[in-house]
Structure formats: C-alpha cells, structure tokens
Amino acid sequence: MKLKYLVITLIALLAFTEADAQRTRVRRTRESRTRDTTSFADKLTFDIRFGNIGIQNGFNLALKPSVGYKFGKVISAGIGAKLFYQYVNVFAADDYSLFDFGGFGYARGKIGESFYLQAEYSYTQFDYSLFNGVDYNVGYPGVGGGYLSxxxxxxxxxxxxxxxxxxxxxxxxxxxxxxxxAYKF
Known part of the structure; x- marks a missing residue:
C-alpha cells in the first residue's frame, strides 16, 4: 500500500514539474495594450524662450514660444512665433518703440541628454515705420544650438x-x- 502511494506521489511530482517548465504565453489585457502605446500628445514638446534682454537707454525683450513633434528620441521638428519689443529712451528727443514679429519652423537634433543643434527658417516683419514709413518682411535661415538641464x-x-x-x-x-x-525635451 505504501508503495502504491509512493508511486502516485512520484508520478504527480514529475508531472507537475514537467508542466511548470512549459512556456506560457503572456496574455495582455486591454489596459496594458493601451498603456504601451504612445499617443500623439505624448510626442509633443513645448518650449518658451525669453531673450535679447536689455535695459540700456531703454528696454529690450523677446519672446519665442514653440511646439514640436518628436520623431524618436533624437530628432524633433516644430513651429513657433517670435516677438521682439524694443523701447528706446532718447535724450533730448522723442522716445520710440519698435515691435517685430514673425513665425518660424525648426528641426532639432539632440546630442546626448542635454545638448542640441537646431536649424530654423524664420519669416519676420521688422518694424521700421517710425523711421522711413516701411516695414521690412524678411525670410531667413538660422543655425544654432543650446543646452537644457x-x-x-x-x-x-x-x-x-x-x-x-x-x-x-x-x-x-x-x-x-x-x-x-522646455517641457518634454
């Protein structure tokens, strides 16, 4: 009788060990499938820049907001706006202010986690109507780089x-x- 129980126990132990060694397919739930996919909004990057700040005989300030789309981890491209304001305090004459504005498109390549190179094409209306009654519309390319931390x-x-x-x-x-x-650089 003991031999019968011993044989049944050994067969069961060997069968379960063999069954446990078989590979099982991982079943994905609907929740895990949606969690693994990246949406369009997750690939958007947002930047806002303040620049050309000056307070000598007046006031200078520029603003450059942009939104881009990341094509992988290294390359991104997008569009934005450029706004330049300049107020000049002239001694013994009338003060004046200039407002330049325009748009731009850019392509950016990351170098590591913090550095990047950027090429952009801008179209800007330069405000010179105060001096000669003419505004100049100029399209121009630009190159540069940056550091983000x-x-x-x-x-x-x-x-x-x-x-x-x-x-x-x-x-x-x-x-x-x-x-x-920058948000989601």
Missing part, C-alpha cells in the same frame, strides 16, 4: 541662434540669445 519633463537652459541672412542681421540682432524653459 533639469528633471524628467521640465528643463531649463540657454540657446544661441545665428541668422544666416545679412539683411536679417542688419534689421534685427546679429546674434539671438535665449533663456529656455
């Missing part, structure tokens, strides 16, 4: 852009520098 989603840093058009450098600034705040 911070947490997982929010980052802050600096960006420098160089307009490649001499006309844009004559009407605007020869070098654009920006203080950046």
């Amino acid at each position: 911070g947490g997982e989603h929010w980052k802050y840093g600096l960006e420098i852009m160089f307009p490649l058009s001499s006309r844009a450098r004559d009407l605007g600034t020869p070098l654009e520098y920006w203080i950046s705040v």
